[in-house]
Amino acid sequence: MSAAPALVSGKALALAVDEGFLTHHLPTAVLHLSVCALCALGGAWAGRQTYPPLADIVEPLRDRLHRDVVRGTLRRAVARGAPREGADAVVVAQLTRQVEVVRDTVAGQLMLV
Numbered sequence: 001m002s003a004a005p006a007l008v009s010g011k012a013l014a015l016a017v018d019e020g021f022l023t024h025h026l027p028t029a030v031l032h033l034s035v036c037a038l039c040a041l042g043g044a045w046a047g048r049q050t051y052p053p054l055a056d057i058v059e060p061l062r063d064r065l066h067r068d069v070v071r072g073t074l075r076r077a078v079a080r081g082a083p084r085e086g087a088d089a090v091v092v093a094q095l096t097r098q099v100e101v102v103r104d105t106v107a108g109q110l111m112l113v
Helices: 004-021 026-078 088-112
Strands: none
Touching: 004 026, 026 088
C-alpha cells in the first residue's frame, strides 16, 4: 500500500513528459503534473498517519529489549567466575546495535502488513 503513491506519481510524471511536453500539449502536461503532486501530498499525509501508531508499538518493544539486554549483561558481568576483561563496553555497544536491528526489522514488517 505504501508503494501506491510512488507508482501513481511515477506513471503521472511519465505521462506528463510523453503525452504533454513531448507533444507540445501543455494542458495535458499540467494535468498529469497535478496528479503527480496530489499523489505526493497524499503519500506524505498517509505516511504521517502511519508512523505514530507504528511508534506506539515499536518503541516500547525497543525499550523492553534494551532493559533486558542491559540487565542480562550486568548480571553476567558481576557473576562469580565472570571474565574480567575490558570488552564490556564493546559488548554493550554490539547488543545495543542488535536491539536497534530488531526494532527496525519489526517496524519494517509492520509497515508491510
